[in-house]
Amino acid sequence: MDKIGRYEFRADPFHCDCTGKLFMGHLGNHMLNAADFHANDRDFGIRYLQTINKAWVLSRLAIEMERMPEIYERFYVESWIESSMRFFTNRSFRVVGMDGQVYGYGKSIWAMIDTETRQPCNLLDIKDGELAKWELKEELNPIGKLTRVMMSNEAELAKSMETGYHDVDINGHINSVKYIEHAMDLWETDWHCEHRLKRVDVAYVAEGHRGDRLNLYREQTGEMEFCIRICRENGDELCRTKMVFEK
């Protein structure tokens, strides 16, 4: 089996926005799906991990796109392991059109936890270091590295919202990509029709749970750059995201 997994997706009409291009949230979900398929096919996915009471936890995600798939278009999301250390693994993504044109990339960092103690586990313990065998040393991903998303305490409360049934995944947590969607919803549809989200970085800090009420704080950090902190109502930070738009 190849180190790179390649999975075909389609920009379904009902997953496309007002500009006729795939919603960033759907692309993010496709990347997480690709990660899941890649890991399951190589026997270190959630299906195997469940048998030993372990689970993958997404810690960071960045997506940078030169163009987005258009309505009805078929495209591939490729995924591979860049490196794996004791407590973290770096996983890359590449989005490729049917003609081989590269549309953009993703980077992510994952930890593994024990699902009973919620404590981090040593990734190199899985099947005697199986993960390391899949590392692709070659540098194939040219986008800037994952940023830490630095924010001041000046960010203003932009929105307070309930989460609901559609935010919650099979584990009872708020779906990682829903934070990106809620942050994007801080801008009106008109803004999104005229601006393209070129790059998004997300740092996941803690897991949101069903029933959580969210506060979103926004700060402008550059001409087309904004940072958003998403907290539980009690003030616990759940994630921070940086979004860079272009006209």
Place this chain on the structure above:
Amino acid sequence: MDKIGRYEFRADPFHCDCTGKLFMGHLGNHMLNAADFHANDRDFGIRYLQTINKAWVLSRLAIEMERMPEIYERFYVESWIESSMRFFTNRSFRVVGMDGQVYGYGKSIWAMIDTETRQPCNLLDIKDGELAKWELKEELNPIGKLTRVMMSNEAELAKSMETGYHDVDINGHINSVKYIEHAMDLWETDWHCEHRLKRVDVAYVAEGHRGDRLNLYREQTGEMEFCIRICRENGDELCRTKMVFEK
């Protein structure tokens, strides 16, 4: 080409709810995708209609499921034309597992409008009655017929909400399936973990637009049956839906 079109979908992990089954909204989108693929393959889809300034408009939708596809499961959505009249066509759906087991059905009614005048058009004018050639007279869909969704004026305001970027489709309208999702969000996640939406009927009355604020009015009409009216803030009714749950 067969009268029945069959399209393969997959219950991706991030499209599954707290019970590990596909969200009803995603199944609804897959049905609308199947309708679109079926029509485009037979040359009366939106791609052709755009060239003559016409468009399909969904008027009614019902989905009744015995079971929902489970996480990772591949399944088919089949679609065919049941009948076509001057101003309306009936389109059926069947959801089938890879082993041939039928999971449930959908029924829908569509009108065609002129995109400039917004007036209804005669469906039988398309390519000299082409649509009628695709009618499948055989009765393959056993679920009860589309109901009108009758509501009294006693329904209480359950929620008032903004729509945003993720509600709006390529035409600038609120995506038909988003109404089902917003109506389902009137119940807490806990309710959905214990109750299954067995059947949903939606009557679409008018198109919602980007920027609309929605009021959702709910009325209990049976032990496990609820009707929801969704209106624009100015009182214009956009749709009514009836939802029947089971434990």
